[in-house]
Amino acid sequence: MDGAAKYFFARHTGTPVINRLRPIFRTAPIILAVAMLTLAGGWFGHVLGTRMRISSDRAAITSYSDQLLAHAIDVIAETNGAIDAANASPQDFCSPAEIELMRNMLFAARNLKDIGRIKDGHLICSTILGKTDGSVPMPQGPYTQLADGTRIYPDTPLAVSDSNAPVVDRGNANAVIDPRAFDTLKDPPFHYGIFYGDVGKKHLARIFGEGDAVVPAPADGVAWSLKSGILRRDGCSEASGLCISVWARLSELDAFSHGIVNAIMLLGAALGALGGLTWVNFRRRDQSLMARLSRALAHEELTLLYQPVVNVADGKIVGAEALVRWQSNESKGDFVPPDVFIAIAEQKGIAGRVTRYVLNRAIEEMAETLRLHDGFRITINIVASDLSDPKFFAALDDGLRRGGLSPRQIGIELTERSTADSSAAIEGIARLRSRGHIVYLDDFGTGYSSLSYLGELDVDVLKMDRAFTRTVGTDAVTVSIVPQIIDMAIKHNLSILVEGIETAAQATYFRNLPVPVMGQGWYYGKPVSAAALTKQLEQQDGIVAVKKGRKRSRQSLRKTGSSR
Numbered sequence: 161m162d163g164a165a166k167y168f169f170a171r172h173t174g175t176p177v178i179n180r181l182r183p184i185f186r187t188a189p190i191i192l193a194v195a196m197l198t199l200a201g202g203w204f205g206h207v208l209g210t211r212m213r214i215s216s217d218r219a220a221i222t223s224y225s226d227q228l229l230a231h232a233i234d235v236i237a238e239t240n241g242a243i244d245a246a247n248a249s250p251q252d253f254c255s256p257a258e259i260e261l262m263r264n265m266l267f268a269a270r271n272l273k274d275i276g277r278i279k280d281g282h283l284i285c286s287t288i289l290g291k292t293d294g295s296v297p298m299p300q301g302p303y304t305q306l307a308d309g310t311r312i313y314p315d316t317p318l319a320v321s322d323s324n325a326p327v328v329d330r331g332n333a334n335a336v337i338d339p340r341a342f343d344t345l346k347d348p349p350f351h352y353g354i355f356y357g358d359v360g361k362k363h364l365a366r367i368f369g370e371g372d373a374v375v376p377a378p379a380d381g382v383a384w385s386l387k388s389g390i391l392r393r394d395g396c397s398e399a400s401g402l403c404i405s406v407w408a409r410l411s412e413l414d415a416f417s418h419g420i421v422n423a424i425m426l427l428g429a430a431l432g433a434l435g436g437l438t439w440v441n442f443r444r445r446d447q448s449l450m451a452r453l454s455r456a457l458a459h460e461e462l463t464l465l466y467q468p469v470v471n472v473a474d475g476k477i478v479g480a481e482a483l484v485r486w487q488s489n490e491s492k493g494d495f496v497p498p499d500v501f502i503a504i505a506e507q508k509g510i511a512g513r514v515t516r517y518v519l520n521r522a523i524e525e526m527a528e529t530l531r532l533h534d535g536f537r538i539t540i541n542i543v544a545s546d547l548s549d550p551k552f553f554a555a556l557d558d559g560l561r562r563g564g565l566s567p568r569q570i571g572i573e574l575t576e577r578s579t580a581d582s583s584a585a586i587e588g589i590a591r592l593r594s595r596g597h598i599v600y601l602d603d604f605g606t607g608y609s610s611l612s613y614l615g616e617l618d619v620d621v622l623k624m625d626r627a628f629t630r631t632v633g634t635d636a637v638t639v640s641i642v643p644q645i646i647d648m649a650i651k652h653n654l655s656i657l658v659e660g661i662e663t664a665a666q667a668t669y670f671r672n673l674p675v676p677v678m679g680q681g682w683y684y685g686k687p688v689s690a691a692a693l694t695k696q697l698e699q700q701d702g703i704v705a706v707k708k709g710r711k712r713s714r715q716s717l718r719k720t721g722s723s724r
């Protein structure tokens with residue numbers, strides 16, 4: 161293709177543009193997801209913070225209302241007490257003795273400004289004015305009249321000073337409430353109104369504060385409202401004839417509570433962002449782990465160890481399980497546990513590559529040993545997807561041919577978990593067995609298999625999970641499961657391989673079972689290299705391979721255990 165043709169091709173296929181846009185397509189959804197999580201966290205924090213703020217404001221408003229009510233009850237009790245006492249005065253009406261009596265009452269009161277006697281709508285005498293000439297009229301209104309004749313004049317201009325104050329009269333006496341009666345509750349943090357009258361009939365006069373009477377408030381109780389940005393509490397007490405309203409604009413509520421809302425909102429946003437970034441990080445980590453694993457497979461960095469499997473009766477090695485090891489060159493030689501990277505490889509769909517790698521490597525390293533030691537077998541672990549993967553079966557055929565091995569010498573281990581898709585598992589197992597491989601059901605007893613299912617799977621060997629082995633010799637309840645698993649295996653005509661034998665006591669227990677079993681575990685041997693395992697077998701069987709160019713000799717040939 162000449163230069164012009166290349167240019168034409170590039171322009172008309174649009175490839176360069178797509179390539180340039182690819183990173184944007186890849187990162188945009190991630191950025192969007194993190195931004196959405198941040199916003200969602202912030203919104204959730206705002207809602208939560210506002211709720212917390214309103215609930216804390218409610219508590220403060222309630223406490224202030226309670227203080228106002230308690231004080232208002234004192235003020236009204238003093239007012240009514242003074243009016244009743246003046247009406248019941250034994251002295252002559254407005255005589256010096258009666259004025260003296262009222263003055264004594266005023267001295268004792270804390271919330272009254274004046275007490276007086278009235279007749280025909282005029283003030284005849286009072287503690288402050290003394291005896292008048294009878295021409296001082298009572299205020300003309302507005303007032304609220306109660307059933308017992310009590311009249312309440314809110315915010316009334318006083319004859320004695322330039323100030324205004326609530327005045328209450330009944331019968332022939334009145335009392336002027338001190339306009340500073342509520343100054344004890346200085347610098348009110350909220351707006352308030354104090355209303356006095358007949359609560360049941362809602363005949364109420366405001367005696368202090370601001371605002372209107374609380375018409376929708378219950379006769380004896382509390383009502384909250386949040387309208388037009390105003391949080392309001394209206395409460396009435398029928399016995400005292402008092403209603404108290406306290407309210408505040410949300411915008412006026414103190415900076416501290418705003419601080420809380422903002423802090424919680426920020427915290428929510430931060431948590432949202434953190435969640436998003438953690439998710440991205442996990443994705444990246446998994447992806448980069450997979451990329452590294454893929455390179456490690458290509459560069460043949462993965463190695464194998466082999467853990468001996470013995471006949472428990474005499475401790476002789478009859479096989480070995482190939483266990484993969486990955487010491488990642490790219491991350492300073494970090495060891496990545498096989499169950500971790502195999503699980504991620506399964507999710508990402510590259511576990512089959514690991515299986516084939518392990519199979520090829522095991523045959524490469526152990527073919528000669530396998531050929532020399534009759535009855536000895538290597539088992540490899542596979543994953544669920546291998547059971548229906550033609551590449552796996554092709555690799556098996558190819559490996560056996562290259563190694564000059566019989567299928568019985570390569571055992572296949574699959575976990576209970578990998579048999580969860582039962583029809584594929586049944587089919588795959590049948591296929592493996594029909595080719596002559598011995599199939600092991602690994603980690604048996606960890607919870608996936610039922611008895612009938614075990615019959616359907618039709619495997620050769622049941623590997624009892626090491627969780628059960630661990631209970632032998634202890635009084636753990638699960639120990640009783642061990643004989644049941646053994647019985648089950650016998651009933652299904654399966655061989656038994658016990659995993660995780662670590663102590664002599666456990667070895668003795670399994671040696672004394674009524675059926676012969678195979679065993680694997682640290683008691684018999686930890687996973688070792690191919691060379692070390694070969695050496696162990698040479699010592700055991702007295703068979704030594706003739707090295708490099710020399711003819712191989714088989715000094716002795718002994719059968720080493722179950723060939724099943």
Ligand SMILES: Nc1nc2c(ncn2[C@@H]2O[C@@H]3COP(=O)(O)O[C@H]4[C@@H](O)[C@H](n5cnc6c(=O)[nH]c(N)nc65)O[C@@H]4COP(=O)(O)O[C@H]3[C@H]2O)c(=O)[nH]1
Binds near residue numbers: 540683
């Ligand atoms: N505490 C204790 N542990 C013992 C004892 N004897 C053996 N083990 C450990 O138990 C695990 C046995 O392998 P598994 O059940 O197949 O469990 C394996 C298997 O599920 C998976 N795995 C390992 N290699 C491969 C592989 O090549 N392919 C696949 N698909 N999975 C593999 O990773 C799992 C863990 O493997 P490892 O870390 O090598 O851990 C091995 C082995 O080192 C003992 O007496 N006590």
